Amino acid sequence: MAHFIDRRLNGKNKSAVNRQRFIRRYKQQIKQAVSDAISKRSVTDLSSGESISIPARDITEPFFHQGQGGVKQRVHPGNDQFSPGDRIPRPQGGAGGSGKGDASADGEGSDDFVFAISKDEYLDLLFEDLALPDLKHNQLDKLVQYKTVRAGYRAEGVPANIDIVRSLRGSLARRIAMSADKKQQLRQAEAELAELELAAVPDELARRALLERISELKQRLAAVPFIDSFDLRFRNYQKKPEPTSKAVMFCLMDVSGSMDQATKEMAKRFYILLYLFLSRSYKNVEVVYIRHHTQAKEVDEQEFFYSQETGGTIVSSALKLMQEIIAKRFNPQEWNIYAAQASDGDNWAEDSPLCAELLSKQILPAVRYYAYIEITPRAHQSLWEQYERLRASQPKLALQHIREVSDIYPVFRELFKKQAA
């Protein structure tokens, strides 16, 4: 009358499709929530999922029900003080003592609908419609590295590449081919000999001829070599070009006295977005932090964002250092190089032309993309003007101006927008 079924091993994501449907339907609201979140959230846990909040009134399913008012009669348990005819002041606000849960049912006074999306869903939404700039048409001629792959077998090669199984299989085949007919003749001769010896009067002459033939066959069989250079097979390798998956991201930041912590935080968010974005396209992304005031220095992340410095600003020092590091460690033939420079726009006026020259001659040819963001509420200064001039001839260079935190994500989208083909 009853049987048990163990369903625990069945798929548990039966609702996955419905969940996807939900996200599909409310994509606009969710995207809005995602881009809001990037400016509100602490930067360190940006790679985890995101908690999304949608106004509950947007997603209610309407249905007809009885409204407030009219005559309602309800029975409640636990009478501890009332007698018939008692009058009770109407409970104000909320369902209170009357116990009617109607307040939220009409879809107005209720909280936002909050739920979590996974890291992947989050990144998909965040970077939807974004593409790596200037990658496609360079991919084949420049961004290749060679990988050695197995490509069958060949008859010549170095001993280290001998494939033993293949070679012995060849040897076995050759030995069978070379000895099969002789073995058959041998068996035949031995059978004849046995027959001869059984006869009443053995024919000595025929017997001797047979014995001679047998020994000759045995000799010839023994002469078939166990292994021959003809049998040897060597593993073959080929070099196959494939697009490199290595990328390096240079973070350049001005840490002179004019950059306060809030400005650095903004820059940091931009770097984190860039890092997340790059890590979706490349397997491993290295990050190089270069900070500068009048001198540039390569530092670790902690120092980059949080150590205090003062002094003037010479941007070209950072560019020079970056160029040295590229020359030393990151061959542009192998690495996809991205750079993002953040600054409040201050620079020695004499230095700015030098920066523009360094960029156009040395750095831009080596990198995939160079983004300059200026975080300042003030008007642009010489550095921006120099870069602006440069941009006309250099498609790899992008300039954006950030005034406040909420600008970061739109600016980021603008920088990496999919270019119409």
Next chain:
Amino acid sequence: MRSVALSKGPCLPDGPDWSFELLTQYQQEIARVAAYYQLDTYPNQIEVISAEQMLDAYSSIGMPIGYHHWSFGKKFIQSEQQYKRGYMGLAYEIVINSDPCIAYLMEENTLPMQALVMAHACYGHNSFFKNNYLFRTWTDASSIIDYLVFAKNYVSQCEEKYGIGEVEDFLDSCHALMNYGVDRYKRPQKISMAEEQRRQQEREAFLQSQVNELWRTLPAKANSNPTEARFPAEPQENILYFIEKNAPLLKPWQRELVRIVRKISQYFYPQKQTQVMNEGWATFWHYTLLQHLYDEGRVSDRFMLEVLHSHTSVVLQPPYNSKHYSGINPYALGFAIFTDLRRICEQPTAEDREWFPQLAGSDWLESLHFAMQNFKDESFISQYLSPKVIRDFHLFAITDDSQDSSLEVSAIHNAEGYQQIRQMLSAQYNLSQLEPNIQVQQVNISSDRALTLRYTPHNKIPLGGAIEQLMRHLHRLWGFEVVLEQLDHNNQLSVLARCPTPHHP
């Protein structure tokens, strides 16, 4: 007197860990005792599932198979969130009104819990599904799973043909009117899956031809009389049915979707009407069956203590002024009424002889089965709520008239109040008073094809809900103007809403 059939044997192991062998042993013991109490059930199919799977089951309102729709995804995300944050425990079981009766047990339950759940779901609810008159007439346990499979496949076929968005929007509109897809008095027919598929083809063609006939634009015969017949001849309460059969512009597949939503709504209708009875019955039996096993010495003290611990929290009724209070607990009320029913039969007092002359002293098992088979919440309460239960619950009635500045206590648990409380509590479970009464009133067949719905308020309670939005859904289904009017207690007709909203020149 019935003699208790004592089958002496060793105590069954009491866990806490369970295994399938132990579950089978317990199931057999419970089945034996259930047969002794004449519980007539469908065969049981007991499925052990994990917490995640339980969440899945939640989001599809307990249906083992459902078509895809974003609202189920929303429900899933909601329950997942609540569960993860610890706002909500998961049910120990879900049971489905099907033949065989499918019951889900949670993997995390201890052995005593599994036994409790089996007694509750596989013998309590199961026998209720099989024998209560509402379920017998309204649902067909043997075909529901097949129908759900059919519905799921049909919806995904439609999605392939007409696009996910199109189907989803249309289902939204149907869902908004789901409560109005029920025949309250007419009995639905029972059909099998094969039959359903065959008929679906026929229906498509036939329905369309009927609709065409209704809306033909050829000039009517010359002798048509000027006072033309009303359509529909009488008001219709099943709005979805009316739309399925008569909406002028729906495509055949859309009519079928309306039908699917309507059928599923109909399937759940008896459950909505028998909450107190169904839970009370199941709770009464898990208590009685396990207590019987304990009296026989088949289960240990430790086992029974854990069972009683869970049982008491299930039947807990917080008072009106508790912060945990959220209305009357159907488990508690139902359990109390059934338990008291047994007491009235076995040990009647003078009061019981006055209130229940035909029950006092009768065979309790027979009386209980009769009560379970022939009532729904509303009639069950008005028939069986005894003064003792009213006293035990300290029930009192509040009248809330919005004309009045304060609430009035209209009755309490005393001799004068029993009748009134019984009547009011019964009305509180009367679905036709809880759901707004909206019916299809008229269609202007010969002119602008506008559909008029009429709301008749009960106790002057106004209509709630996002009416504008609902009107747009109705408009999507009907395809022409939809008017919602209200007939108030003074017989005054007024228009509540209109879609599309009239634009003033």
